[in-house]
Amino acid sequence: MASISRDDVAHVARLARLELTEAELELFTAQLAAVLEHAADVEALDVGDVPPTMHPYPLRNVLREDEVRPGVDRDEVLLQAPAAESGRFRVPPILGEEP
Amino acid sequence: MTAREIAEAVRSKQRSAREVVDEHLSRIDERESELHAFNLVLADEARAAASAIDERVAAGEDPGPLAGVPVALKDNFATRGIPTTCSSLILEGWRPPYDATVVDRLRTAGAIVIGKTNLDEFAMGSSTENSAFGPTRNPHDITRVPGGSSGGSAAAVAAGFSPLGFGSDTGGSIRQPAALCGVVGLKPTYGRVSRYGLVAFASSLDQIGPFSNTVDDAALALEIIAGHDPADTTSIPEPVPAYSESLREDVEGLRVGVISEFLAAEGLAPDVAQRVHAAADALARAGAKVDDASVPSTIYGLSAYYLIAPAEASSNLARYDGVRYGLRVDAPTTGEMNTKTRTEGFGAEVKRRIMLGTYALSAGYYDAYYGKAQRVRTLILRDFERAYENFDVLIGPTAPATAFAFGAKADPLAMYLNDVFTIPSNLSGHPAMSVPFGVGDDGLPIGVQVLAPALGEAVMLRVAAALERAA
Numbered sequence: 001m002a003s004i005s006r007d008d009v010a011h012v013a014r015l016a017r018l019e020l021t022e023a024e025l026e027l028f029t030a031q032l033a034a035v036l037e038h039a040a041d042v043e044a045l046d047v048g049d050v051p052p053t054m055h056p057y058p059l060r061n062v063l064r065e066d067e068v069r070p071g072v073d074r075d076e077v078l079l080q081a082p083a084a085e086s087g088r089f090r091v092p093p094i095l096g097e098e099p
Numbered sequence: 100m101t102a103r104e105i106a107e108a109v110r111s112k113q114r115s116a117r118e119v120v121d122e123h124l125s126r127i128d129e130r131e132s133e134l135h136a137f138n139l140v141l142a143d144e145a146r147a148a149a150s151a152i153d154e155r156v157a158a159g160e161d162p163g164p165l166a167g168v169p170v171a172l173k174d175n176f177a178t179r180g181i182p183t184t185c186s187s188l189i190l191e192g193w194r195p196p197y198d199a200t201v202v203d204r205l206r207t208a209g210a211i212v213i214g215k216t217n218l219d220e221f222a223m224g225s226s227t228e229n230s231a232f233g234p235t236r237n238p239h240d241i242t243r244v245p246g247g248s249s250g251g252s253a254a255a256v257a258a259g260f261s262p263l264g265f266g267s268d269t270g271g272s273i274r275q276p277a278a279l280c281g282v283v284g285l286k287p288t289y290g291r292v293s294r295y296g297l298v299a300f301a302s303s304l305d306q307i308g309p310f311s312n313t314v315d316d317a318a319l320a321l322e323i324i325a326g327h328d329p330a331d332t333t334s335i336p337e338p339v340p341a342y343s344e345s346l347r348e349d350v351e352g353l354r355v356g357v358i359s360e361f362l363a364a365e366g367l368a369p370d371v372a373q374r375v376h377a378a379a380d381a382l383a384r385a386g387a388k389v390d391d392a393s394v395p396s397t398i399y400g401l402s403a404y405y406l407i408a409p410a411e412a413s414s415n416l417a418r419y420d421g422v423r424y425g426l427r428v429d430a431p432t433t434g435e436m437n438t439k440t441r442t443e444g445f446g447a448e449v450k451r452r453i454m455l456g457t458y459a460l461s462a463g464y465y466d467a468y469y470g471k472a473q474r475v476r477t478l479i480l481r482d483f484e485r486a487y488e489n490f491d492v493l494i495g496p497t498a499p500a501t502a503f504a505f506g507a508k509a510d511p512l513a514m515y516l517n518d519v520f521t522i523p524s525n526l527s528g529h530p531a532m533s534v535p536f537g538v539g540d541d542g543l544p545i546g547v548q549v550l551a552p553a554l555g556e557a558v559m560l561r562v563a564a565a566l567e568r569a570a
Binding site for chain 1: 193194195196197288289290303329332333335398399401402403405406413420421422423424425426427429430431432433434435436437438439441442445447450451453454455457458461467468470471472473474475476477478480510511512515526527528529553554
């Protein structure tokens with residue numbers, strides 16, 4: 001796989017909603033390339049017939065009874081919000097922006 | 100005093116919980132300014148909780164197996180109404196509306212939360228240098244790091260600030276600081292301890308565990324915090340054994356494998372390797388059958404981890420958007436507000452891992468990176484299972500060397516290499532722990548790691564206790 005480029009890093013930063021300075025862009029490109037280079041050993045492995053692992057214990061379809069239970073208190077939650085109004089989170093305008 | 104001794108003294112009215120708490124608070128007063136183990140010391144709350152314990156004892160009640168025992172919690176455990184920062188500016192001032200299950204269980208057992216400890220921001224690091232509030236210092240040498248990411252809890256226990264500390268271990272974040280600070284640190288089987296209320300880093304790897312000065316205290320702490328929790332869907336529905344009792348058995352006849360790939364690893368310091376050999380000899384003298392063991396695919400562990408953990412982190416940390424809690428940096432639109440908040444709120448290492456993870460999950464790379472790394476986990480799991488057909492436990496080094504100086508691992512990859520011996524157990528989900536076993540050429544602590552099969556905590560603790568006796 002081709003090494004990560006400065007443009008890739010800028011693109012990824014936009015996806016991750018992070019703003020990078022020119023110096024950070026430079027530094028992160030070199031550092032991410034070094035980590036990905038180290039990961040080339042994994043990339044080179046042929047593991048197509050090996051299933052992925054998420055958990056060492058065979059758990060399947062963990063379900064519970066569908067019954068009403070108390071949740072966290074709404075007022076206590078909203079107290080933590082940077083801005084709240086009428087029982088809701090308040091945010092700056094969303095409409096009219098580029099997607 | 101150990102946690103068990105404190106609880107016994109408090110339950111039998113030989114000591115008051117208030118006296119125990121005051122004694123620990125005065126030790127914190129003496130050394131906290133140079134060590135910075137805590138983000139927050141809960142002195143008033145701890146005194147009030149201690150008095151409540153004493154009243155219950157006076158009224159003839161039993162407050163539980165950890166009655167009056169001060170505990171230090173890593174500051175990524177949700178504590179209701181108490182600031183929980185993850186050592187990040189993005190969560191500064193956040194007071195969670197609920198308690199983590201572990202916090203609930205500790206309090207129910209009579210433990211007293213004495214403070215929230217420092218960590219690498221969002222548990223990403225191996226030195227606590229990535230904390231937004233400044234690093235923790237190693238109590239054995241304040242020019243050195245305590246390890247990380249749970250460096251604050253390790254330092255707190257090593258400095259005598261509390262007999263028990265709690266941390267989270269995603270790639271070694273309990274075991275590596277335990278080794279560097281000369282204390283016991285245990286990562287249970289994935290799913291053995293509830294993660295409910297642990298701020299998520301890499302959900303398929305994160306696991307909570309204890310720090311202590313003795314193996315017996317680690318067993319006691321694990322008995323309290325382990326067990327099924329319906330609030331965590333990955334929680335294992337199996338009964339919790341009486342771990343403390345398994346320590347009474349010796350290691351006669353146990354089969355112990357020394358992981359040869361770990362001892363052959365580049366970067367392993369000779370003094371650490373020497374202590375692992377000494378540990379193997381000590382177990383052999385105690386009657387164990389010791390032989391070399393091979394877990395070949397662990398050599399891919401570091402690479403797989405640095406694809407999986409950042410990928411999961413990039414997804415988990417998407418929630419910090421300035422809308423529901425923590426920091427908000429105002430801007431004319433929500434999109435700009437999200438970006439400005441995240442840019443100012445996250446430190447460099449967190450940004451680096453979010454970027455790496457976003458890249459590894461992005462279109463065209465998912466199969467090559469995250470998908471492949473998840474399959475490598477299976478190879479590592481299978482290798483361990485094969486090894487456990489011939490061995491009851493495995494041993495190896497915990498960290499490649501003793502505590503390093505601040506700033507010594509400025510290059511991210513050099514820092515990541517610190518976790519090379521701890522990561523495989525997170526990938527396989529198996530339990531592993533670090534036990535202090537002597538010192539290095541520089542006089543600083545060295546930890547030996549004991550690894551066991553899934554739900555093999557009892558036998559692991561038994562071997563750790565034998566090493567403790569021989570150390």
